[in-house]
């Protein structure tokens with residue numbers, strides 16, 4: 001299956017053109033096309049095994065596609081070895097040399113390219129500065145925290161002055177709090193440098209936090225692409241709705257002006273193309289009311305309520321409707337009230 005992400009955007013920095021990759025019987029990529037613009041923070045997001053790492057490795061030149069091309073600024077890179085591409089990769093493991101100092105780790109690749117010593121020094125100093133590593137220059141990798149090691153790996157890639165930086169799950173070894181900090185730093189760094197970053201992750205929160213655009217992948221093809229709010233607010237399929245956050249799915253039959261569901265009739269923002277299908281609504285878009293709303297109201301009873309500090313999460317009967325609301329007033333199990341499903345918050349999914 002071939003899906004072209006943002007087909008209007010011809011002439012972008014990096015084009016992935018109908019890339020197919022098989023490993024024996026298994027098809028890792030079934031004809032993926034996408035356009036990544038210059039200076040964009042682009043994320044390949046998807047569950048384990050969907051092919052995102054394989055696509056990143058093909059862009060890096062670490063793997064050859066069976067079919068298709070990788071084109072950067074009009075130049076076909078497909079046959080070029082990895083070390084001749086203006087592309088650098090930061091791996092999940094960081095792959096630092098344990099016996100070399102931070103300074104020497106960053107300098108290593110430049111020296112092996114026989115760069116003039118003065119230029120090596122200039123670039124390493126730049127790398128240390130941009131990632132705020134100056135005071136760690138003499139340390140060995142085991143004397144660094146996970147976040148600091150990750151910054152060394154980034155500096156080492158950036159001193160090669162790549163046009164495109166590839167990031168393969170670079171934050172997966174960090175704990176949740178540090179990961180959130182590093183995401184912000186990474187985003188800031190990308191904006192400061194104006195480079196194209198391509199990130200691989202299975203973490204949708206991470207993808208949302210850092211990306212200009214996200215390509216959601218599913219078993220070797222592109223499911224949907226767009227800005228974080230486009231894909232979150234307007235998922236096209238059930239898979240996209242569920243992968244990009246919590247979603248309530250309601251199934252029903254199309255009727256004039258809306259959808260017939262188990263608890264009544266819902267007004268929809270658009271007429272579905274199908275006779276029978278599903279709509280999605282995010283938990284935070286369901287509104288709780290004391291009185292019956294004018295439209296799309298449902299009498300509900302709180303089955304379970306969880307206080308999470310900044311918000312409350314609750315599951316309502318009937319249809320196990322999941323909601324997210326402010327922390328006050330506290331919801332009580334058994335409490336009866338009204339839920340409103342505003343038409344503009346309902347997303348008609350493709351079948």
Ligand SMILES: Nc1ncnc2c1ncn2[C@@H]1O[C@H](COP(=O)(O)OP(=O)(O)OP(=O)(O)O)[C@@H](O)[C@H]1O
Nearest residue numbers: 023026028046047048049050051052053054055202
């Ligand atoms: N060298 C290989 N030999 C055989 N099969 C492979 C190889 N590399 C990847 N695959 C298969 O290709 C498919 C895609 O793998 P890939 O690593 O690209 O997925 P992924 O989305 O990056 O997953 P993860 O998040 O787990 O790394 C998987 O089914 C995987 O088992």
